[in-house]
Every structure is written in structure tokens, then in C-alpha cells.
Amino acid sequence: MAVATPVVAERPPSLDALLGLARSDMAAVDELIRRHMDSPVPVIPALADHLIAGSAKRLRPLLTIAAARIAGARDEACLKLAAAVEFIHTATLLHDDVVDSSQLRRGRVAAHLIWGAPSSVLVGDFLFARAFELMVGAGSMPALEILARASRVIAEGEVLQLTRAHDLDLSQDVYLEIIKAKTAELFAAAAESGAVSAGASPERCRSLRKYGQDLGIAFQLVDDALDYSGDAGALGKNPGDDFREGKATLPLLLVMARTGASERDFWVRTVDRREQTDADFERTRELMRQTGALQATLDLARTYAESAKVALADFGASPWRPALEDLADVAVARTA
Amino acid sequence: MAVATPVVAERPPSLDALLGLARSDMAAVDELIRRHMDSPVPVIPALADHLIAGSAKRLRPLLTIAAARIAGARDEACLKLAAAVEFIHTATLLHDDVVDSSQLRRGRVAAHLIWGAPSSVLVGDFLFARAFELMVGAGSMPALEILARASRVIAEGEVLQLTRAHDLDLSQDVYLEIIKAKTAELFAAAAESGAVSAGASPERCRSLRKYGQDLGIAFQLVDDALDYSGDAGALGKNPGDDFREGKATLPLLLVMARTGASERDFWVRTVDRREQTDADFERTRELMRQTGALQATLDLARTYAESAKVALADFGASPWRPALEDLADVAVARTA
Known part of the structure; x- marks a missing residue:
């Protein structure tokens, strides 16, 4: 079940405004994606389509389009960049x-x-x-x-996660460094590249990069919380995957810190040595609720989402601005 | 007593002239490679160095340098392209x-x-x-x-090989298509990108691309022959790997075609089903000698090497020209 977030919202956050503004651009991006995943080698489009067709949201290319358009782009260069961003993400x-060795992806x-x-x-x-090729x-x-640069930083973040993620004593700073690299960097670069291709000023490019980065951090924090609170049907992947892999995400780092010495043996066995029974995951969720570890993770996500919205301050009365503010709210309020 | 007949030996082909001409450029490329494989994540430079330090030849970046210089490049853009080419190859x-699931690489x-x-x-x-990043x-x-484009074609070639290479009835055309994509494309692009960055005419860019492509095909044909005739110490990998994987390379396609129906059961068992004893590899080598399958592979490599040399006809009296002709000869004469 999802943990209730106490948000004083006038209207429930929704992507409708953003999807409405971006509709024709995103249809063109879809067409580019479909055309460029083709190949005379049959396995390639079949395998690519399996993953790409499973993506309903296309959040990252949507960011590229929104950043380019809010920055005044009138041409179609941003469409190719947006398709490129989705391909980097899919790769x-x-x-x-x-x-x-994941079992499920995008349902x-x-x-x-x-x-x-x-x-x-x-x-x-x-x-x-x-x-x-699309970027060219x-x-x-x-x-x-x-x-x-983003592609390189993502790979560095993945390697850092691979080599450090089972570390019971991982600091929250290193955890944030990992999610900035493996997730937020592509959100940041998706927005920044759209702005740059639109010829926006360096200040506006930096603002949109900051929006993307903070949104990406919020997005990953919620993802990491949902791995303990979500349900498989809505998520499109199995909750508990991070726990079973012994991946030290923020909810786990917090619950380990907050339960202290009394549970140390439990964490060494389940996270460090990955010797787990079915009941261990349930016990961990219960400890997370008792210690407020999940709520603290979602609160931090909310802080980053608010920071993302502040980064849009320079974009005045553009209709894209409230639409992007809604996206930040949706990223935190989502249950899947 | 008989007078020894003096053998009219042309000088043995050697890379000395090419390595001499490229020495200072290649030292700068090495420095760029070393600097750009660095990362704050320690596994990355360690793993990259394991592979990159094992490469004595750096043939592909050497091609980029040679093509740029023979085309008149005076600046240093080709150094970054050459380092990029080595990184693509290493990746x-x-x-x-x-x-x-290879066991050995570069010794x-x-x-x-x-x-x-x-x-x-x-x-x-x-x-x-x-x-x-280096290309930028x-x-x-x-x-x-x-x-x-080359990176994409290489991936297509690898997938094609993966899905077709165990096919006993693979045609020689598809085999050539695979080695053009997975090997010769990077040789071609290495040379062409060097020429393009030097501002060479379209004709000269095409000539250098053709030189690289034919050299790459010759190189892979010899590689495929050496997997049956080479020895592990010199090769830096295990001979017989292709046979054990049931990879349908030209020597195998030729020996299967030339032994006809009498050996069909042997090939179905050893190549198709990959049920092999130690004696099967030796028997295959013997059949290759008897049928001339290895010699025919090397003859085809020689044809491509000669075609590569012809592609240099427009480059007059440049000292790079005989050096690149030597490279084509070395690619065919090598035993490792």
C-alpha cells in the first residue's frame, strides 16, 4: 500500500496540461523512435519494441520537448534530441x-x-x-x-552503485551521488539539451538543467520508496527487488540507522549476506513504518520537487510553467 | 657444388615505416587515452587499463592518424578522433x-x-x-x-552474428556481410573520419574509407584463419575458440562445403550441436589442410589487401602511402 503524503493540494496534480501542450511534438517523437529502432537484423526492432512499447510515459523526452518549447524553440531539432534521450534511457x-538480472520491466x-x-x-x-546518430x-x-557527458556520468553512477550498493555503511551522501548520476543526470541533460538547442541564455539553460536534476532526484527517491510500499500490478516490476538484491537505497539506509544496534544482526544477515526468508521483507516494511523511514524518504522527495519548481521562476507566464510544476507534484504523488 | 640461387626476396612487410611516421601522434593519442579512461569510480580505470594496456598495436587509431595526415591534416583534431576510435573498439x-563468454583477450x-x-x-x-565526448x-x-553510424553498424553486425553464426548453411555472402559490419566498418570509419576531419575532398575520403574497409575485411579473414592455424602464445587467445562456439567463419564454411555429404554428420554434431571431443578440432584442421579451406581464406584476404593498396593510388608520393601499403601486407602475412 502507498504511504499517504500530507499534501495540501487545491487540485490533484496531473500530467494532463503537459501532455496536452506536448501532444503533437510527442506524436512526432514517437514516429522518430519507431523509424530509428528499425534495422534489417530482425531481433533488433523486436527487442527494442518490447521495451519501448511498454513505456507509456516517456518522461525524459517530454522534458526535452518542454524545455525546448518553454525556451522558445520554434524548429524541430528538439524532436530528434527527445528521441535520442529515450534511446539512451532504453539502452x-x-x-x-x-x-x-531483473525479472520484470515496465510490466x-x-x-x-x-x-x-x-x-x-x-x-x-x-x-x-x-x-x-539522432543527435547528429x-x-x-x-x-x-x-x-x-550524461551518458558517461550514468555509466559511472551504475558502476558506483554496483561496487558500493551492498555496503551496509553506505553514507546518505554517496547514495545521493549515485542517484544523481544514474537517474537525475539524464533528467537534467534531457532538459538542458532541449534548452540549449533552442538557443536559450546560459542562465535559462542552467535553470532548466536544475529543474531536471531536482525532478530526477525526487523521481528516484519515490522509486526507491515504492520498492517497499508499492504493489507489483501498478509498478510493472516486483516490489522488494531492491531488498532482495541487498541494494542500499535511502529507505533501507534510514531504517538501518534508526533501528540501531538492536537490529544489526538482522541487517547483516538479510542485506549484507542476502540470506532472506519471505517474512524478512515484511518485517523490514514494518520497521520502515515504525521508524518513519519511508515517510522521511518521501519528505526528501517533496523537498527536491519544490526546489525543481523554484527553478522555473524565470519563465514568467508561459503555459509550460504550471504544466512542469504539475509534473514535479505528480513525480512525488505517484503510486507507480 | 651447386651455387645457391639467390631468392628474389622483396623486403619483408613491416610496420616500421608507419610507426615511425606516426610516432609522436600516437604518443599523444596514448596520453589522451590514458587521461580519458580516468574516473573517480576506481573499477573503471582499473578495468579499462587491463584491456587498453594489453593492446600493443592500436591499429584502428593508427589508421585515423595516417588517413588524416596523408590527407594533409595539420592540426590535432585527429588525435581526439583516434582516441575515440580506440575507445569504441575497446568498448x-x-x-x-x-x-x-571468452576466456582470454589480448593475452x-x-x-x-x-x-x-x-x-x-x-x-x-x-x-x-x-x-x-572525445569526438565532441x-x-x-x-x-x-x-x-x-559505424558504432550502430557494428552492433547490427554483432547481433547478426549472434543470431546466424551457428547456422551450418550460412552463405559466404552473409558471412562477408557480418565481418564487414562487425570488423571492417570500424577500420573504414577510422580512416574516413580522419580524412573528413582533415577537410579532404569527398573522393579522397571515399578512397581512404575503401582502404580501411578492405584492410578490415583482410584483417578479419586472417583472424578467422588463425583461429585454426595459430598458436595460443602468439595469438593472445585460444585457437579453436570459433570452432568450440560453433561459429561459422569462412574456413569452416569452406571445409564444410568442400567435404560435402560424406562429413555432414560430423559437422552437424560438432558445429550445429556443439558436441565435440578434443580430437574433433584436430580432425577439422586436417580436413581444412586437405581441402585447401585455410589457403582459400588467406587467398581471399590477400585479394582484399591488394584492393586496399589500389585505393591509395591518388595519394602520389606521400611517405604515408608506402607505409599504408606495408600495413596491408602485414595484415595478411601476420601469424598473430
């Missing part, structure tokens, strides 16, 4: 699922369980290369630089 | 070794056996992203386009 998902059996890990690795490489087509070297 | 090696234990497949996948992604630094969008 990292394919590789992550191989790295984590479907993970691709590597159908086509094998080798195909997932290589189709990820294909999509990553396609992303750069967009014709903005500064946007390309931002997304190349 | 594909890391992913290939995971895909093929060392394959990285995934030391750091695990997940780290190999993610460090490959890191190097690939770094390659694009080189500042040539046309060169970037060539290398982005």
Missing part, C-alpha cells in the same frame, strides 16, 4: 536489467529472459549508437556534448 | 567477451572473469560515452556522424 534499462518479462543477455547487451549498444541529425554540438 | 571488445584473462560481466558491460558503456572535443560533426 541503459536493457543493460541494467542484465546487470541486475513485461525483462528482455534478456526472452532474447538472452547477449542480445540485450548488443541491442542496448545499437540504441545508444542510434541516439548519437539535430545538428547542435553543445546539445550533443551535454548528452555524451 | 565492443568488452561487450563481445561478455556475449561470447590476458578476459576482464569479465576478473571484475564480473556487469562491470564489463558498464565500463564498456563508459568508454563508449567517453568516445563521443574534436569538433567535426561529419566525423562524429561517421563514427556514430
Whole structure:
């Protein structure tokens, strides 16, 4: 079950305004995505489609479009950048699922369980290369630089997570460093590259980058909370995956810190040695509720979402501004 | 007593001239490679160095330098492109070794056996992203386009190989299509991107691309022959790997075609079902000798090497021309 967040909301946050403003652009982005995932090698479009068709939200390319349009873009360069952003994201998902041996992704059996890990690795490489071909087509070297750098930072974040994530004594600072790199960097770069390609001022590019980054951090914090509070049907993946992998996300770091010495043996066995019974996950959720670890994670997400909204202060009366503010609220209020 | 007949020996082909001409450029490329494989995440430089330090030849970046200089490049943009080419190559090696579960690479234990497949996948992604950062630094969008396209074609070639390579009835055309994509494309793009960044004419860019492509095909044909005729110490990997994986390379396709119906059961068991005894590899080598399958593979490599040399006809009296002709000869004459 979801933990209730005490939000004093006049209207429930919704993506309707944003999706309405971006509708025709996003239809064009979908068309670009579909065209560029094609290949004469049949496994490639089949495997790519399995993952890409499963994505209803396309949040990251939506950010690129919104940032470009709020910054005044009138041409179509941002459409190619947005498709490139979705390809980078899909490539990292394919590789992550191989790295984590995940079973479910976006409500479907993970691709590597159908086509094998080798195909997932290589189709990820294909999509990553396609992303750069699309960026070349967009014709903005500064946007390309931002997304190349983001791709590198994401890989660094993934390796950092891989080598440190089972560390019971991981600091909250390193945890934040990991989610900034593996998740928030692409949100930040998606928005910044859209703004840059629109020829926005350096200040406005920085503001939109900041919006994307804070939104991305909030998004990942909620993701990490939902892995303990969500349900499989809504999530499209199994809750408890992080716990079973012994992945030290914020809710777990907080509950471990707040339960102190009395539970140390429990955490060493379940997280460090990953010797778990079915009851251990339930006990962990109960301890998270008792210690307020989940609520503290969601409160931090709320703080970042508010910070993201503040970053939009310079964008005056553009209709995109309240739509992006709603996105920040939705990121925190979501249950899936 | 008989007088020894003096053998009219042309000088043995050697890379000395090419390495001499490129010495200071390649030292600068090495420095760029070393600087850009660094990361605050310690596994990344350790794993990257394991593979990159094992590479004595750096053939592909050497091609970029040679193509840029023979085309008249006076600036240093080609150095960054050359480092990017080596990173793309290293990233594909890391992913290939995971895909093929290889044991040895460049005379060392394959990285995934030391750091695990997940780290190999993610460090490959890191190097690939770094390659694009270096290309952005080189500042040539046309060169970037060539290398982005090549990266995508390589991934397509790898997937094609993965899905078709165990096919006993693979045609020689599809085999050539696979090696053009997975190997020759990067040789072609390495040379073409160097030429493009030097501002060479379209004709000269095409000539250098053709040189790289034909050289790459020759190189892979010899590689595939050496997997049956080479020895482990010189190769830096185990001969017989292709046979054990049931990979349908040209020597195998030729020996299967030339032995006809009499050996069909042997090939179905050893290649298709991969049920092999130690004696099967030796028997296959013997059949390759009897049928001339190895010699025919090397003859085809020689044809492509000669075609590569012809592609240099427009480059007059440049000292790089005989040096690149030597490279084509060395690619065919090598035993490792």
C-alpha cells in the first residue's frame, strides 16, 4: 500500500496540461523512435519494441520537448534530441536489467529472459549508437556534448552503485551521488539539451538543467520508496527487488540507522549476506513504518520537487510553467 | 657444388615505416587515452587499463592518424578522433567477451572473469560515452556522424552474428556481410573520419574509407584463419575458440562445403550441436589442410589487401602511402 503524503493540494496534480501542450511534438517523437529502432537484423526492432512499447510515459523526452518549447524553440531539432534521450534511457534499462538480472520491466518479462543477455547487451549498444546518430541529425554540438557527458556520468553512477550498493555503511551522501548520476543526470541533460538547442541564455539553460536534476532526484527517491510500499500490478516490476538484491537505497539506509544496534544482526544477515526468508521483507516494511523511514524518504522527495519548481521562476507566464510544476507534484504523488 | 640461387626476396612487410611516421601522434593519442579512461569510480580505470594496456598495436587509431595526415591534416583534431576510435573498439571488445563468454583477450584473462560481466558491460558503456565526448572535443560533426553510424553498424553486425553464426548453411555472402559490419566498418570509419576531419575532398575520403574497409575485411579473414592455424602464445587467445562456439567463419564454411555429404554428420554434431571431443578440432584442421579451406581464406584476404593498396593510388608520393601499403601486407602475412 502507498504511504499517504500530507499534501495540501487545491487540485490533484496531473500530467494532463503537459501532455496536452506536448501532444503533437510527442506524436512526432514517437514516429522518430519507431523509424530509428528499425534495422534489417530482425531481433533488433523486436527487442527494442518490447521495451519501448511498454513505456507509456516517456518522461525524459517530454522534458526535452518542454524545455525546448518553454525556451522558445520554434524548429524541430528538439524532436530528434527527445528521441535520442529515450534511446539512451532504453539502452541503459536493457543493460541494467542484465546487470541486475531483473525479472520484470515496465510490466513485461525483462528482455534478456526472452532474447538472452547477449542480445540485450548488443541491442542496448545499437540504441545508444542510434541516439548519437539522432543527435547528429539535430545538428547542435553543445546539445550533443551535454548528452555524451550524461551518458558517461550514468555509466559511472551504475558502476558506483554496483561496487558500493551492498555496503551496509553506505553514507546518505554517496547514495545521493549515485542517484544523481544514474537517474537525475539524464533528467537534467534531457532538459538542458532541449534548452540549449533552442538557443536559450546560459542562465535559462542552467535553470532548466536544475529543474531536471531536482525532478530526477525526487523521481528516484519515490522509486526507491515504492520498492517497499508499492504493489507489483501498478509498478510493472516486483516490489522488494531492491531488498532482495541487498541494494542500499535511502529507505533501507534510514531504517538501518534508526533501528540501531538492536537490529544489526538482522541487517547483516538479510542485506549484507542476502540470506532472506519471505517474512524478512515484511518485517523490514514494518520497521520502515515504525521508524518513519519511508515517510522521511518521501519528505526528501517533496523537498527536491519544490526546489525543481523554484527553478522555473524565470519563465514568467508561459503555459509550460504550471504544466512542469504539475509534473514535479505528480513525480512525488505517484503510486507507480 | 651447386651455387645457391639467390631468392628474389622483396623486403619483408613491416610496420616500421608507419610507426615511425606516426610516432609522436600516437604518443599523444596514448596520453589522451590514458587521461580519458580516468574516473573517480576506481573499477573503471582499473578495468579499462587491463584491456587498453594489453593492446600493443592500436591499429584502428593508427589508421585515423595516417588517413588524416596523408590527407594533409595539420592540426590535432585527429588525435581526439583516434582516441575515440580506440575507445569504441575497446568498448565492443568488452561487450563481445561478455556475449561470447571468452576466456582470454589480448593475452590476458578476459576482464569479465576478473571484475564480473556487469562491470564489463558498464565500463564498456563508459568508454563508449567517453568516445563521443572525445569526438565532441574534436569538433567535426561529419566525423562524429561517421563514427556514430559505424558504432550502430557494428552492433547490427554483432547481433547478426549472434543470431546466424551457428547456422551450418550460412552463405559466404552473409558471412562477408557480418565481418564487414562487425570488423571492417570500424577500420573504414577510422580512416574516413580522419580524412573528413582533415577537410579532404569527398573522393579522397571515399578512397581512404575503401582502404580501411578492405584492410578490415583482410584483417578479419586472417583472424578467422588463425583461429585454426595459430598458436595460443602468439595469438593472445585460444585457437579453436570459433570452432568450440560453433561459429561459422569462412574456413569452416569452406571445409564444410568442400567435404560435402560424406562429413555432414560430423559437422552437424560438432558445429550445429556443439558436441565435440578434443580430437574433433584436430580432425577439422586436417580436413581444412586437405581441402585447401585455410589457403582459400588467406587467398581471399590477400585479394582484399591488394584492393586496399589500389585505393591509395591518388595519394602520389606521400611517405604515408608506402607505409599504408606495408600495413596491408602485414595484415595478411601476420601469424598473430
